[in-house]
Structure formats: C-alpha cells, structure tokens
Amino acid sequence: MNAVTTTESTALAQRGMGFDLSPQNFEQAMTFSKYLAESEMxxxxxxxxxxxxxxxxxxxxxxxLKPLQALQSIAPVNGKPNLYGDAxxxxxxxxxxxxxxxxxxIIRATGTARCKITRPGRRPVERTFSIEDAKTAQLxxxxxxxxxxxxxQMAWRAFWFAARDAAADLLRGMGGKEEADDLVRSKDMGPADEVKPEPTPYPAEQFAANLPKWREVIQGAxxxxxxxxxxxxxxxxNTPMTEEQKATLRGIKPVKNAAATDVTPKNEAAAPTADPGPAITFAQVSDKxxxxxxxxxxxxxxxLVSQVPDTQQQAELxxxxxxxxxxxERQ
Incomplete structure (x- = not known):
C-alpha cells in the first residue's frame, strides 16, 4: 500500500502541479469551455x-497562459483580444x-508618466505620456x-507604449485593454435626418375670414x-397659400385717395392745412x-408698427x- 502511494506521489510530482485541467484535444477544450461558460468564476x-x-x-x-489565466487576463474589445495591464x-x-x-x-507633480523597459541583452526602451498628450488625444x-x-491612466499609457516597442514579440502583437477602452467611440451615424411635416394648404375658412382685413391693407397701399x-x-x-388664394390677393388693387390729389388752381395759393399728425399711434397698435x-x-x-413714427415705440411694439x-402659438 505504501509502495503504491509512493509511486503515485512520485508520478504526480513529476507532472508538476499534479492537477491540471488544460485540455489535450478539441473535444476536451469544447467540454471545458461549456463548463467555464456556466461558471460564476x-x-x-x-x-x-x-x-x-x-x-x-x-x-x-x-x-x-493557462486556460483560467487566459480568461482572467484577456478581454475582447471591438472583437480584438487585449491584455489587462497586470497580465x-x-x-x-x-x-x-x-x-x-x-x-x-511623481506623475501628478511633473505632469508626465514615464516607463522604461529593459530586456536582457538589449538596450532600454523608455516612453512617456504627458497631460498634454492626454488632452491632444481627447482623454x-x-x-x-x-x-x-x-x-x-497616464501610467498605463506610458507602459503600453514602452511594452509594445520593447517586447512586441513577447506580447504576440496584443495591445493593452486600458488603451483599447480609450479608443472605443460611439459610431458616427451622421446628422439625423430632419423629418418635416407634410405641408397642408392654408385653410379656406381662415382665408375667407382674413380676406376683408387683407383687402383693406392692400387697398390702403x-x-x-x-x-x-x-x-x-x-x-x-407648414400651411402655404394655394395658387388660387394668392391669385385672389393679387387681384386686389390699391385704391387711389382722391382727397390726396392736388386740385388747387395753379394761379391760387394753397391754403395752409393743419398738420394731420401721425397716421396711427402707439396706443392704437398696442391695443390691436x-x-x-x-x-x-x-x-x-x-x-401697422412701421407707421408709428417713433423708433423706440416701434421697438417696444x-x-x-x-x-x-x-x-x-401655445394655445
């Protein structure tokens, strides 16, 4: 019994950790993936x-990376795998x-993050990322x-710049999740199409009601x-006039004021006339x-606002x- 136990222990020791769920073929990998997908871990x-x-x-x-390490260390961003900085x-x-x-x-004091990576037998690679860089990148x-x-975040930027330049072969071309998250932008869908309501003709009843007032305005020039x-x-x-309504208004002509015609005989001096005063007052327009x-x-x-002579009163009106x-319009 002791011999068997010793033999098994030796075999486990030779295999390293002794308990390894790393799949050895595709079927095992699929089965393992299903278990993992159902786990809260x-x-x-x-x-x-x-x-x-x-x-x-x-x-x-x-x-x-081992399977569980991979799931904890690799994160997809826009369909591309990225490594967490710690990994x-x-x-x-x-x-x-x-x-x-x-x-x-130090970064807070200097306004610049710095990272230097030295690989065995190679020259050091140092990269920086400043507050100005962050502002330029709109971060x-x-x-x-x-x-x-x-x-x-500035420190992560400096690290990933240096890591990719110094050890792209070790990273197998993977970038950092901290960087990838910064690159995610909302998709530009372009300006929204403005949906305008379909125009409807100017209501006939409203046109008929306003026509007497409009006739007075046109005839009065x-x-x-x-x-x-x-x-x-x-x-x-959204309610343009119809061509028929426009033609009706254009058919109205200004009426000449006979009283305004100069009928004074040429040989007679014109009698002085009193100042007629403004055609319309501020109070009249305000009341209307x-x-x-x-x-x-x-x-x-x-x-009628333009007929009020005082420009200040026109502004108030x-x-x-x-x-x-x-x-x-709110009614």
Whole structure:
C-alpha cells in the first residue's frame, strides 16, 4: 500500500502541479469551455459564451497562459483580444524584463508618466505620456477612469507604449485593454435626418375670414399682395397659400385717395392745412396687438408698427408682438 502511494506521489510530482485541467484535444477544450461558460468564476463577458471561452483559451496558449489565466487576463474589445495591464507586466517580468516606472505622485507633480523597459541583452526602451498628450488625444477629463484616476491612466499609457516597442514579440502583437477602452467611440451615424411635416394648404375658412382685413391693407397701399403672402407664409411655413388664394390677393388693387390729389388752381395759393399728425399711434397698435385672437389677426396688427413714427415705440411694439405670438402659438 505504501509502495503504491509512493509511486503515485512520485508520478504526480513529476507532472508538476499534479492537477491540471488544460485540455489535450478539441473535444476536451469544447467540454471545458461549456463548463467555464456556466461558471460564476469567470468574467461576465465569457458567461454563457463557450465559443468565446474556447478562443480566449487558444489565445492564452499562444502567449503562454493557462486556460483560467487566459480568461482572467484577456478581454475582447471591438472583437480584438487585449491584455489587462497586470497580465502584460507579468509576461514581461517572466521573460526577465526590468520595468521601471514613475509613481502616480511623481506623475501628478511633473505632469508626465514615464516607463522604461529593459530586456536582457538589449538596450532600454523608455516612453512617456504627458497631460498634454492626454488632452491632444481627447482623454483628459473623459468620463470614467480618466476622471477618477487620471494619473494611473497616464501610467498605463506610458507602459503600453514602452511594452509594445520593447517586447512586441513577447506580447504576440496584443495591445493593452486600458488603451483599447480609450479608443472605443460611439459610431458616427451622421446628422439625423430632419423629418418635416407634410405641408397642408392654408385653410379656406381662415382665408375667407382674413380676406376683408387683407383687402383693406392692400387697398390702403399699406402692403402689397406679395408682401402679405410672404409675411403670412413665413409665420405659417407648414400651411402655404394655394395658387388660387394668392391669385385672389393679387387681384386686389390699391385704391387711389382722391382727397390726396392736388386740385388747387395753379394761379391760387394753397391754403395752409393743419398738420394731420401721425397716421396711427402707439396706443392704437398696442391695443390691436393685445386684442388679436389668432396669429393672422396679430400679423395684421403688426403691419401697422412701421407707421408709428417713433423708433423706440416701434421697438417696444415689436417686442410686444413677439410676446403675443408666443402666447397664441401655445394655445
């Protein structure tokens, strides 16, 4: 019994750790991957994904990592495997590399992270990453680790720059997850298409209701038909006038004021006339703006603003117009 136990112990000792679940063929690898995908002891990105577990184990085998080490050390980012920084350092140290890097306190004081990697028999490789570099790369102040631990992130950047330049063969071309996460950007879908409502003709009932007011404005030569059309459509861009409605307005002609015609005989001096005063007052326009029940009535009242002689009063009336327009559009 003792001889058997001794023999088994010797065999286990010769095999190293003695208990190794590393698969020896594809079937074993698939079975192992299924067990791993159902386990709570693997990172979330591998749970329920036996295929990903299998690929990660293969990647680990190629860079010298055991299956469980591979799952803990390799993370996919945009479909590409990347190493966590701790695993990258462990691989370089296992290969005899010396890693010299600044503490975060020094990085904070100098504003620059530095990392120097020396491989046996080779010249040292030193790389840096500064706050200015982070700002140029639009990383400084970025939400996430660059906000909570910016100097640590700078240290990782300097390390991965040096590691890739000094030991690309040891890393088998893998990059660092800390870097890969920074490169992830939301896909640019371009500017959103603006969906404009389908225009509808200016309501016939509303046109008929406003026509008497518009006729008065056109006949009084205060506005032309085209002025009214342009003004109305600018205020109601989704309800343009029909061609028939436009033709109706254009058919209205200004009426000449016979009283304004000079009928004084040439040989007689014209009798002095009293100053007629302003055609319309600030108070009159203000009352019309306040009394307007809809946007069209408000626009007609706004046409009178230019007839008020005082420019300061015109500015006040324009401000009142904008206020009333907002009130009516919210109704």
């Amino acid at each position: 693997v990172p979330k990105q591998y749970r329920g994904r036996p295929g990903d577990c299998l690929i990660a184990m293969q990647w680990g085998h190629e860079i010298g 990258g350092k462990a691989m370089l140290l296992a290969a005899g590399c010396e890693i010299e890097e600044d503490d975060t306190a 400084w102040g970025k939400a996430g680790p660059w906000t909570t631990s910016p100097y640590r 205060r506005k032309t038909a085209d002025d009214l059309i342009a003004f109305t459509e600018s205020r109601n861009p 703006l306040h009394a307007a029940k809809d946007v069209d009535s408000l626009n007609l009242a706004a046409d 324009n401000a009142l117009y904008e206020q009333r327009l907002g009130e009516l």
